[in-house]
Amino acid sequence: MVQLFEVAPIQQQIQRLKQKFTKTWRNPFANPRKQKLIIHCSHHKAGTVWFSNVLKEVANQFGLQFQYCRQEKLYLTTEIFLEDHSCLDFEKLPPHRGSHIIRDPRDMIISGYFYHLWTHEKWANIPRQKYGDRSYKDYLNSLDLEAGILAEIKRAINGGIKEMSIWDYTDPNFINIKYEDLVKNEREIFSSIFRHYGFHERAIAQSLEIVDYYSFKNVKKREAKENFKKSHLRSGRSGEWRELFTDAHKAYFKEHCGDILLKLGYETNYDW
Incomplete structure (x- = not known):
C-alpha cells in the first residue's frame, strides 16, 4: 500500500528546522x-x-x-x-x-521533438522493443524531420496532451x-x-x-553568453508548429485529438 506521505531524511529535517526560524520573520x-x-x-x-x-x-x-x-x-x-x-x-x-x-499542444510537440533528440532523461534512453530495441531518443534520431515530428505527436497524445484534456x-x-x-x-x-x-x-x-x-x-x-548548445529552453515562440507541421501532421492531429484544441481555447474550429 502506498503511503500518503513519506518521512524526510534526517538532513532534510535539520534543514527544515533552519527554515522554520527563517520563516518566523519572512512569512x-x-x-x-x-x-x-x-x-x-x-x-x-x-x-x-x-x-x-x-x-x-x-x-x-x-x-x-x-x-x-x-x-x-x-x-x-x-x-x-x-x-x-x-x-x-x-x-x-x-x-x-x-x-x-x-x-x-502543437508547440509542446515541436519543443518535445527537438528536446528529445538530445535529452539525458532516463526514460528516453532506455531501449524498448517497440522502437526496435532502441531508446526513444535513438529512434527519433534515426528518422527524418517529418517522420520524427509524427512520432512525437503519437507519443504526446497519450502523455501531456491527454493530461491537459482531463484536468478539472x-x-x-x-x-x-x-x-x-x-x-x-x-x-x-x-x-x-x-x-x-x-x-x-x-x-x-x-x-x-x-x-x-x-x-x-x-x-x-545567460545561456547564449555561456554558449549553451543544449537547453530546455528554445525560442519560446507560440505558433512555431506552423513552420514545421505538414498537412499529414495536421490531419493526424485533428483525427486523434483535434477536439482538445477547442477545449483548451487554442482553436475555435477544425479549420487550421
Missing part, C-alpha cells in the same frame, strides 16, 4: 493561520524547469520547504509542491492552493494559466499566481525579483 502569507500547501501542476515542455527554479528560490527566500516529486513521495512537512504531470489524488491531499499551466478547469483551488500568456507578461501573470497562493504584497514584490532573474529572456541571454 510570505497574508494570513499565516490559513496557510495551505502550495501546488504547481505542469506538463512536459510547459515551463516545468522554469517554475521549478522560481518556486525553489521563492521557498528558500521565505524559509519554506520545496519538493519536486510524485505525490506518493510528498513529505508531510513540504509547503511548496511541484508535480510535473498534473496527476494528483486530490482527496489524499491536505488543504491546498495551486497553479496549473497549459501550452498549445473548474477547481477553484487552482489558477489556470497559459504558457503563451506567461511568456508575454511574466510579472503580471506571476503576480496573479503569488496572490492566489495567499502571499502578501511585500512577499509578491520580493518573489517578482526572483521571477526577473529567472525570466525567460534573461535565462536565454
